[in-house]
Amino acid sequence: MTPTPTLFAFSERSRQLQADVARFVAERIVPAEAAFAAHAADPATRWSIPPQLEALKAEARALGLWNLFLPDPERGGHPRHPASPDTGAATHGAGLSNLDYAPIAEITGRSLYAPEVFNCSAPDTGNMEVLMHFATPEQQAPWLPRLLAGEIRSAFAMTEPDVASSDATNIALPIVRDGDHYVINGRKWWTTGAADPRCAILIVMGVTEPEGPPHERQSMVLVPMDTPGVRIVRPLTVFGYDDAPHGHVELSFENVRVPLGNRLGAAGSGFAIAQARLGPGRIHHCMRLIGLAQRALEAMVARARQREAFGRPLGGHGMAQEAIALSRCEIEQARLLTLQAAAALDAHGNKGARDLVGMIKIVAPSMACRVIDRAIQIHGAAGLSQDHFLAQAYAGARSLRLADGPDEVHIASLARSMLRAH
Numbered sequence: 001m002t003p004t005p006t007l008f009a010f011s012e013r014s015r016q017l018q019a020d021v022a023r024f025v026a027e028r029i030v031p032a033e034a035a036f037a038a039h040a041a042d043p044a045t046r047w048s049i050p051p052q053l054e055a056l057k058a059e060a061r062a063l064g065l066w067n068l069f070l071p072d073p074e075r076g077g078h079p080r081h082p083a084s085p086d087t088g089a090a091t092h093g094a095g096l097s098n099l100d101y102a103p104i105a106e107i108t109g110r111s112l113y114a115p116e117v118f119n120c121s122a123p124d125t126g127n128m129e130v131l132m133h134f135a136t137p138e139q140q141a142p143w144l145p146r147l148l149a150g151e152i153r154s155a156f157a158m159t160e161p162d163v164a165s166s167d168a169t170n171i172a173l174p175i176v177r178d179g180d181h182y183v184i185n186g187r188k189w190w191t192t193g194a195a196d197p198r199c200a201i202l203i204v205m206g207v208t209e210p211e212g213p214p215h216e217r218q219s220m221v222l223v224p225m226d227t228p229g230v231r232i233v234r235p236l237t238v239f240g241y242d243d244a245p246h247g248h249v250e251l252s253f254e255n256v257r258v259p260l261g262n263r264l265g266a267a268g269s270g271f272a273i274a275q276a277r278l279g280p281g282r283i284h285h286c287m288r289l290i291g292l293a294q295r296a297l298e299a300m301v302a303r304a305r306q307r308e309a310f311g312r313p314l315g316g317h318g319m320a321q322e323a324i325a326l327s328r329c330e331i332e333q334a335r336l337l338t339l340q341a342a343a344a345l346d347a348h349g350n351k352g353a354r355d356l357v358g359m360i361k362i363v364a365p366s367m368a369c370r371v372i373d374r375a376i377q378i379h380g381a382a383g384l385s386q387d388h389f390l391a392q393a394y395a396g397a398r399s400l401r402l403a404d405g406p407d408e409v410h411i412a413s414l415a416r417s418m419l420r421a422h
């Protein structure tokens with residue numbers, strides 16, 4: 001099922017990349033999904049990296065399908081840092097606008113494994129952007145080139161078990177100055193990717209300026225994963241899925257010492273960096289969710305054509321038709337809103353596109369949940385099982401009604417923006 005052509009015009013480069021990425025996902029990644037699932041199902045290999053994944057990354061990189069998320073320097077992207085190896089587009093991105101990247105990200109959203117194969121997966125994309133925008137060359141050197149090359153991974157530790165973390169001013173982890181070091185003690189949780197054996201660096205948000213105004217109390221600090229005192233307490237599960245080998249983990253910090261020079265930006269700028277980090281990242285998640293919902297719709301249609309009940313194919317029953325038709329309408333609506341938000345980001349920057357990015361963050365995860373839920377229903381009990389991608393896809397889409405800010409926070413902030421404007 002080909003997505004309908006849109007009102008938005010994509011560059012020739014984007015159209016070529018869309019075709020190349022679509023072919024690579026369909027021919028190389030989707031067929032490998034069963035092997036990845038088997039690797040994760042085996043307790044002996046569960047928290048290790050499937051060798052096929054690294055092989056696919058090397059293939060994608062050789063084809064130039066790498067770091068496609070990095071925007072054009074003219075549109076908020078960054079030129080290659082002198083510390084990073086000069087391997088051309090392979091490390092510093094394709095220079096696409098947000099609009100040009102949107103349909104590519106949609107295609108990568110069709111498979112849970114695809115974003116990583118193209119070095120375009122969360123949380124690394126957001127972390128790389130933070131390092132590009134806010135880190136000094138000395139801070140970038142040990143991490144950024146290796147992240148751009150896909151050699152290591154990273155995690156972003158903001159959310160805490162003891163405070164309502166949807167309000168970032170609540171973040172309370174103490175990061176206390178001691179001579180020329182910071183000392184960190186406390187807990188984080190839902191730190192995605194920190195269990196990945198390749199995860200080498202954490203960006204940790206905590207309080208360095210307890211007496212400052214509410215939005216200027218926290219800072220972001222780079223904490224190498226192997227720093228003494230950093231400990232993975234446990235992996236958390238989403239409806240039973242632990243997303244091994246990357247994981248969403250609870251972390252404890254016990255007298256963790258890092259040099260003062262590991263702080264990103266000015267003291268107290270953590271809230272501002274968190275806001276900046278989540279801008280493009282939110283829309284990337286939404287683009288990928290459109291692709292996931294589209295794949296669920298295609299699976300729904302295939303099942304409705306092939307399986308019969310009460311004397312006719314499922315697709316011959318009105319309620320199945322309703323599920324199919326409504327899903328297509330809702331995906332198309334969300335796709336257009338995503339493209340509109342991406343075009344606004346290109347035209348007006350993060351600040352000017354804030355309302356539209358908020359709108360799609362409100363719309364896309366719920367839309368994907370509804371579509372995947374209908375696909376599960378049409379598959380019968382099989383849809384809930386490990387034989388189909390749908391159950392895990394539902395867990396991922398449902399998570400995104402919370403991750404990067406719960407629906408309600410985006411709804412409230414959109415409403416406030418409109419009330420202010422009038």
Ligand SMILES: Cc1cc2nc3c(=O)[nH]c(=O)nc-3n(C[C@H](O)[C@H](O)[C@H](O)COP(=O)(O)OP(=O)(O)OC[C@H]3O[C@@H](n4cnc5c(N)ncnc54)[C@H](O)[C@@H]3O)c2cc1C
Binds near residue numbers: 123189190248403409
């Ligand atoms: C799979 C997954 C991966 C994640 N990865 C990361 C990660 O890598 N790094 C990280 O730091 N965090 C991560 N998170 C955490 C996520 O960002 C937080 O869960 C989210 O910000 C909400 O914070 P909280 O869980 O503390 O909910 P709380 O802040 O306690 O909020 C609970 C509920 O209160 C309601 N609420 C809150 N504010 C309002 C309001 N203004 N109006 C009305 N109702 C409101 C909402 O219903 C909300 O869901 C992840 C979460 C999941 C599920």
